[in-house]
Amino acid sequence: MRPAFAHASGPLVLLALAAGAPTAAGQWTVQGTGVLSVMRHRVDAGYGVEPSSGVLAGPEVAASLRDRLTVRLWTRSGSFHADGPGAIDRDVAEAGLQVDVAALRWLTVQAGTTRRTYLTVLARQPWTTVALGAEAHLPFTETGVTGIVRGAILPGVSVNGLGHPDLAIAVASGMEYRRGRASAAVLYSLERYRFAPSATATVERREQLAGLVVSVGWSLKR
Amino acid sequence: MRKLIVVLTLCVISSLALVAQGTPLPDSTSDSTAQLLQQAHALYERLDLERAVPLLERVLSPGWSFGMTKAQRVDAYAYLGASLALVGSADSAARYFRAALERDPFTDLDPRRFTPGQVAVFRTARRQTFAVGARQVSALRFDPRTEQLSFTVVTTHGATLRVEVRSVDATPGQVLFQGESDGLREIAWNGLMADGRLAPPGRYEVRVDGRSRLLSRSDSTRVYFDVRHELPALEDTLHELLLSELRPERYPPSAATGDLVKGLGIAAGAFVISGALADGDLGSRSSALPATVAATAALSGVVAFVWRRHHAEAPENVLANARRRQERRLTNDAIQRRNNARIAQTILVIAPASGVGP
Incomplete structure (x- = not known):
């Protein structure tokens, strides 16, 4: 059984499709994007590394005001299958909200929050994270081709049964291609966490989610 | 002796009458051109020509030490001519009328105030004199889309006339009239130059050239005026892209x-x-x-x-x-x-x- 908010991807798909509908204000650009992620999950809670991997997919809707302010809303869900002994299959569902503010022509400051839930036959583990970061754009001379480097720290990470991590980062690097209203991107992303032993967890816990993120979008310029 | 007393009495009565009418007696020490002309006019109106003529001759004499405008001089010549015409000295009258016309071609005798004989002598003087004149332009503002500026020119008698308006800085000008003319003529100008464009701001002249049809004489005159444009402020165009x-x-x-x-x-x-x-x-x-x-x-x-x-x-x-x-x-x-x-x-x-x- 998947987490309840995994079903929120349905309405968001409709929102993404509705990007083709007229926007209320003339200055807004709405983009709908389909995201497919091939992820590898690694966790070591003191009992050895538990590797799993799988595909997450979901829609994203972004509304930009004059290319200065962008609000993103996304969900994705999927399943990770155990890749080794000791690992178990798990379902994953995620929903997030992020605000981008263009600080410079090539730099965007980002802040967002994500709610992710891992569901196994043994337990349900919700994660809530708050991220602060920046994204650098490296435009090529050919219009629409841009290199992307993204990095963020996650000062707020809340996980059931775990304390605050002493390391929580998210980074990504990749390419984005735009032509007309269509866009596509391919990035390699990584989230890394390290939880020091605490009153509730006597051993150090390391966790990492990395993978290839491919997205295809369509924007409506108004 | 009785005759002398009668004459003296008449002189006293005449002087008293002048004082009663507010006309001061001639006073060579405190005289001025305007006062003397005023006295001469009054004497002329009362047909006291024997006293009016000497006054006018005195004003026009080289020895007259007071200042005199062109209009006053022309007035003196005209009244002197009119006075002499009344007493039958037609040739002398014509001579003074000509002197007035030469100085101001706009000089004329009003038939309602002067006798047919005086007017006839004046017309003879006009035929014997050739001069062209142009009246000074008055200060005014006009919309060239709907209005015109009027120039007044005159010839003393029939002549071939050419009237041109042009900038003093450039030629050619715009010919406003070319043809036969006799006497006064009003000539309209729409504010455009020969190229069809509005006259740009600057100084202009109206040049009048005339050639007599009666005498082998030519004359010309010109008057000057300034043109200024009054229009709403214009916008600046965008500069060339650097x-x-x-x-x-x-x-x-x-x-x-x-x-x-x-x-x-x-x-x-x-x-x-x-x-x-x-x-x-x-x-x-x-x-x-x-x-x-x-x-x-x-x-x-x-x-x-x-x-x-x-x-x-x-x-x-x-x-x-x-x-x-x-x-x-x-x-x-x-x-x-x-x-x-x-x-x-x-x-x-x-x-x-x-x-x-x-």
């Missing part, structure tokens, strides 16, 4: 290298993330996924490098520059149209002037 305001329409050779470096940098970034930033304690690192991104980025860089080396032109910049030029041209066209509409509302402000200079 090179620094336009995008480069060709990429420098370093641009291709820059693309290659960016692509390789992104590729390296993917490997750094999967290597140095990843947790090495969490098992073997998979290189397939970062390699996919790295290959994509590196390929993008190489393709961009090769493409840019062979295609240095920047068509998007060419288009953007053309768009800016077009926007500027359209904006300037609109400004020009608005300015033309304002210029079309120009009011000409006319002011009399003297001479070609200020």
Whole structure:
């Protein structure tokens, strides 16, 4: 059984499709994007590394005001299958909200929050994270081709049964291609966490989610 | 003796009558041109020509030490001529009328105030004298779309006349009249020059050239006036686009290298993330996924490098520059149209002037 908010991807798909509908204000650009992620999950809670991997997919809707302010809303869900002994299959569902503010022509400051839930036959583990970061754009001379480097720290990470991590980062690097209203991107992303032993967890816990993120979008310029 | 007493009595009565009418007696010590002319007019009106003529002759004599305007001199000549015409000295009267006409061709005798005999002598004087005149332009403002400026010119008798208005700084002018004319003539000017354009601001002259049809004489005169434009403030057009305001329409050779470096940098970034930033304690690192991104980025860089080396032109910049030029041209066209509409509302402000200079 998947987490309840995994079903929120349905309405968001409709929102993404509705990007083709007229926007209320003339200055807004709405983009709908389909995201497919091939992820590898690694966790070591003191009992050895538990590797799993799988595909997450979901829609994203972004509304930009004059290319200065962008609000993103996304969900994705999927399943990770155990890749080794000791690992178990798990379902994953995620929903997030992020605000981008263009600080410079090539730099965007980002802040967002994500709610992710891992569901196994043994337990349900919700994660809530708050991220602060920046994204650098490296435009090529050919219009629409841009290199992307993204990095963020996650000062707020809340996980059931775990304390605050002493390391929580998210980074990504990749390419984005735009032509007309269509866009596509391919990035390699990584989230890394390290939880020091605490009153509730006597051993150090390391966790990492990395993978290839491919997205295809369509924007409506108004 | 009785006759002398009667004459003296009459003189006293006459003097008292003059005082009673408010006309001061001639006083050579406190006289002035205006006062003397006023006295002469009064004497003339009472047909006391024997006293009026000497007064007028005194005013016109070389020994007259008071200042006298041209109008006063012309007035004196005209009244002297009129007085002499009344007493039958037609030739002398004509001589003084001619003197008046030579100084002011606009001089005329009103048939309601002067006798037919005087008018006849005056007409003879006009035929014997040739002069052209132009009346000084009055200060006024007029809309050349709906109004005209009127010049008044005159010839003492029938003549071939040419009236031209032109800037004192440039020729040619605009010929307003060319043909036969006799006496007064009103000539209208619509404010346009020979090229059909509105007279630009500056100093102008109305030049009048006449050739007598009766005498082998020519005469000319000119009057000056200033033209000023009164119109709403005009907008400035946008300046020519500077090179620094336009995008480069060709990429420098370093641009291709820059693309290659960016692509390789992104590729390296993917490997750094999967290597140095990843947790090495969490098992073997998979290189397939970062390699996919790295290959994509590196390929993008190489393709961009090769493409840019062979295609240095920047068509998007060419288009953007053309768009800016077009926007500027359209904006300037609109400004020009608005300015033309304002210029079309120009009011000409006319002011009399003297001479070609200020």
